[in-house]
Amino acid sequence: MIFHLEVLLFPRQTLRLYPRPIQRIHSTAGAAYRGDIFSNDTDRSLVISICIFVAVLCICIVTGHLLEEKRWLDQSVTAIAVGCIIGTIILFVSKGENSHILRFDEELFFIYLLPPIIFNAGFQVKKKRFFENFFTIMLFGVFGVFISSAIISAGSWWLFPMVGFDGLEKQDYLAVGTIFSSTDTICTLQILHQEETPFLYSLVFGEGVVNDATSVVLFNTIKKLDVSKVQGWRIVLRILIDFLYLFSTSTILGVSSGLLTAYVIKALYFGRHSTDREISLMVLMAYLSYMLAELFRLSSILTVFFSGIVMSHYAWHNVTESSRTTTRHAFATMSFIAETFIFLYVGMDALDVEKWKVSKTSFSTSSGIYAVILSLVLVGRAAFVFPLSALSNHMSSTSYDRSSITFKHQIIIWWAGLMRGAVSIALAFNQVFGLLTKPLVGLLLPEGGGGRSERSSDVGSPSRSTSKVIEIEVEAQEEEEEEEEEAATFGLSQSLLGIDKASSFSILLERPAHTIHAYWRRFDDTYMRPIFGGPL
């Protein structure tokens, strides 16, 4: 529920894949002789819209490939650029009326595009790496968001009036803090790559997944907050309890759906009959878990992420060999198409005329607000990345865990986490700024519209090149195959069985992550895998 929690306060219009009539294209040759299933204007323009959008997607994939081959640009940046170009063309063709083909909204995003992306991320994530850094991820994803939102709230309360923008309630400032404190998982996926920088990827992406739950809790607490009587630590405690509740229920839902799928596939042994059935069941169960989380107002991102993790850990081992290949690639393809779709849209959205028209504020005020938010986000993120990294390093230095967060790492984490730009802001447009009461809508939108795509391309390139610089050293450190690592740890877990309890306890103190992992492997091999499947 990244940035869209505020809709309870501001009911939206009915949202759908709503096509706007762009330009009626009348087919010429012999069309009059033919029937048409899409007779009325809405349907016809939907067909036209889909045609154009799919064609543009194809162009995008091909140009993205060509540019990436020459090491010029990233797929996401290409998509944004192509989107801008197409948007400009549509703008001219429609004589300045609009730059969109399809009306994009949260429903489309949250119901169709986000689930495959997050599920695929969970399915392909290097599990051992992810859980090894679990403590650091939780630090960033929970306490980091608290720190950052406090700083941004306070900062905007202090600075907004100075650039000539006031009239916000205390609650609005708190909401601004929360909204700009969570990172964007999709942008992270585009900027950092698991193969190139697995350690950083697991930290930043993990943070993005966890802080979805944090932001749900924070936002709702703020919404219910009676600002006149702030009770200090009681609120913090309340938030923590709420977070733990939400985090655990979402995780349990995701894990259960994954385990159920694994069990059904194993018990019925689908492989004897049909690859189609196995894949269908995995896709549908994952999607079901996501929608159930939405239904029960949990963190759907967390749920489907854990569902992906569990499915790749158990269910994936119960299916036929061809199902394994197919799932790996089919899920990645779904995710790829959804991502390209989103970035393409973001490019087009930058030219949205309606948003530009709303603005009635001076250039200086709106750029002032833009600068304030940008610098507050930078400061707020710095305020937790560096101290919490130091804390995490201190914890791991007392143990034998190898991975410590170097200063270079910290800068990248700080920078990569700023990537909330493109998608979230594009999507949050109507809501975020709807929340900031109407004056801010008029102020922020034009700058947001223009600066957004610019910013994401700007930020995309340096971060990408920075990550290239340290790519080699990181690779050297992190390159071992997960399976090999698991085998090594498995050896450790077996050696643990042979030693007495006192010494295993001292190992637990010294190497907490490895020891927990060893115990988990023992539990997994003894109880879980025989029931839910997996290599023994």
Added chain:
Amino acid sequence: MIFHLEVLLFPRQTLRLYPRPIQRIHSTAGAAYRGDIFSNDTDRSLVISICIFVAVLCICIVTGHLLEEKRWLDQSVTAIAVGCIIGTIILFVSKGENSHILRFDEELFFIYLLPPIIFNAGFQVKKKRFFENFFTIMLFGVFGVFISSAIISAGSWWLFPMVGFDGLEKQDYLAVGTIFSSTDTICTLQILHQEETPFLYSLVFGEGVVNDATSVVLFNTIKKLDVSKVQGWRIVLRILIDFLYLFSTSTILGVSSGLLTAYVIKALYFGRHSTDREISLMVLMAYLSYMLAELFRLSSILTVFFSGIVMSHYAWHNVTESSRTTTRHAFATMSFIAETFIFLYVGMDALDVEKWKVSKTSFSTSSGIYAVILSLVLVGRAAFVFPLSALSNHMSSTSYDRSSITFKHQIIIWWAGLMRGAVSIALAFNQVFGLLTKPLVGLLLPEGGGGRSERSSDVGSPSRSTSKVIEIEVEAQEEEEEEEEEAATFGLSQSLLGIDKASSFSILLERPAHTIHAYWRRFDDTYMRPIFGGPL
């Protein structure tokens, strides 16, 4: 455009994946503390609808597997049965208000569900078998529809008043004839299986694909027909020319999109970089061809079918090994989910209360109409299957072609082609009977509603068991691998090169299909494959 051509005459309401509020399920525990992206009622009920539908789909797949394992029931029949059960439950829960979860409409069907099914059929079809029977398929798909629609039109004009139903225009009778003359490709896919009965499958499925184009042309001719001055043979000629135009343009569009994809993948050699890109491009280009056919009012079924054929013949050979496995299974899975979805819906639709309410006619009249249509369809189909099969056999007996249509085959073709039941009628409901002017709506719907699902299960089982009976003999005759056949024909093509033109011409007369195939192979190997890819 199976049964839905008449919408030009009867504009529909705006159609979408329209959720009806069933029963508000309020989440209990802690829901009040949480934000929700789907705040208003429409969105909330959409989430609920999707949850239930996806859950039911999962149940359907598992029970379908269990029942099929015990050789009791087919997946499609299971889906219809599960749909009926769920429909009943929803009917009770909603206190008789409705039996639907999602409102199903042509837009959902034609834009999202049909393309993957037909594309997959084209992608997986045994190409050599299909083109070997091309002459017979065209006989059935073009002239068969003419004969059948003439008989049904005349029959309904003669018999409808006798069961107490009149008030239809001449044009309406002609429309009834056209609508009930085309077969349903999706039902064919469910009843006949390519692996079990490849010869019958290619005939009946091929007919279904081709008669989509015929029905588009026929229907539009009827729509424009000035009944007062029927000009006899001129109309038939006009229809034939229109058909040829539509058939060739649709085919060219599909083939071009397939060739373009193959060329792009080959020229850019995507495999070096990304399996995701290759698969995405294939999926998107196929979908684009389908939507373009819709846009230009061509036969989208024909287009996407040929797109699938060309992609499996060229593009598929240009991709990486893992892409090959993935595309085979991922396309089949998409098709599988779409089919299950449709049949599930058909089951629920049988209990649609609104449709039952419309009826105000006596039981005898409506069952009379039902019986008349059913027997006319049977007679109309018999009237072309048997004579045209004889013609086809006569043609092939003068050549060396092995495949002749036995009497058993003919009965199955006749019977399997009746499978227009479930889907088409479910979808055509509003339109077909909308066309028959309002009195018929009141008359037919209740019987249609009740009889439909019953009929499709009835028809499904005997046809299935009949096909089982002759399965073995057919298998023995047809079992050779396509690749082997191709190799053999390739040998023939090479031997053709060595003999003089006069004798190759006499071979052409004697074995037309094989000779054309040999020439095609030569052309394919010399010009097409070097450009578009494929094994040399």
